[in-house]
Amino acid sequence: xxxxxxxxxxxxxxxxxxxxxxxxxxxxxxxxxxxxxxxxxxxxxxxxxxxxxxxxxxxxxxxxxxxxxxxxxxxxxxxxxxxxxxxxxxxxxxxxxxxxxxxxxxxxxxxxx
Amino acid sequence: xxxxxxxxxxxxxxxxxxxxxxxxxxxxxxxxxxxxxxxxxxxxxxxxxxxxxxxxxxxxxxxxxxxxxxxxxxxxxxxxxxxxxxxxxxxxxxxxxxxxxxxxxxxxxxxxx
Numbered sequence: 225x226x227x228x229x230x231x232x233x234x235x236x237x238x239x240x241x242x243x244x245x246x247x248x249x250x251x252x253x254x255x256x257x258x259x260x261x262x263x264x265x266x267x268x269x270x271x272x273x274x275x276x277x278x279x280x281x282x283x284x285x286x287x288x289x290x291x292x293x294x295x296x297x298x299x300x301x302x303x304x305x306x307x308x309x310x311x312x313x314x315x316x317x318x319x320x321x322x323x324x325x326x327x328x329x330x331x332x333x334x335x336x337x
Numbered sequence: 338x339x340x341x342x343x344x345x346x347x348x349x350x351x352x353x354x355x356x357x358x359x360x361x362x363x364x365x366x367x368x369x370x371x372x373x374x375x376x377x378x379x380x381x382x383x384x385x386x387x388x389x390x391x392x393x394x395x396x397x398x399x400x401x402x403x404x405x406x407x408x409x410x411x412x413x414x415x416x417x418x419x420x421x422x423x424x425x426x427x428x429x430x431x432x433x434x435x436x437x438x439x440x441x442x443x444x445x446x447x448x449x450x
Contacts, residue, residue: 257437265447266441266443267426268440268443269439280437295351312378325386326383326438328380328382333378
């Protein structure tokens with residue numbers, strides 16, 4: 225069974241540009257979670273989607289947005305990139321919003337120059 | 338606001354030693370607690386999940402305990418091996434609909450051959 229996949233593996237952007245990160249959950253999983261892991265700050269919750277709906281949002285500015293598609297894959301968009309957005313962005317999925325074991329993808333390393 | 342603390346930030350032990358990793362949290366109203374492992378630059382792997390009604394969970398050489406009243410959890414690793422070298426994170430899910438995981442910053446474990 226394929227695990228959670230994320231693309232691209234690495235992404236290099238300059239300040240002010242937009243970045244789009246993609247995530248495909250494990251087959252049958254309806255919940256997708258996005259996290260930011262910046263150096264020294266630990267893992268910070270960004271967004272949670274289930275059945276196409278946004279369930280919860282972390283303490284991030286509106287330029288961080290996302291969506292979940294009918295096939296449950298998800299996209300994270302970051303507009304007006306800032307240097308401090310450089311981080312590892314991790315996506316996780318779970319069977320449903322009431323099932324707690326989250327399975328993580330390998331992450332996308334975003335570097336903002 | 339739930340806060341999760343893991344101390345120390347780093348730990349180095351000789352191979353074969355039994356060790357305990359600590360996790361503390363400020364709000365005892367939790368739904369569950371999870372321990373994850375993260376290898377450098379990679380995603381997270383779920384190790385153990387303890388529901389709030391449980392006291393401990395075991396998987397192979399790993400044993401996790403939960404004491405909600407004192408706001409503490411421990412991850413016990415028996416007979417440590419160099420392959421156990423990684424960062425170990427604990428995360429709590431508070432009670433309440435659509436609650437999100439709150440992570441500690443992790444403990445980086447190095448097992449010396």
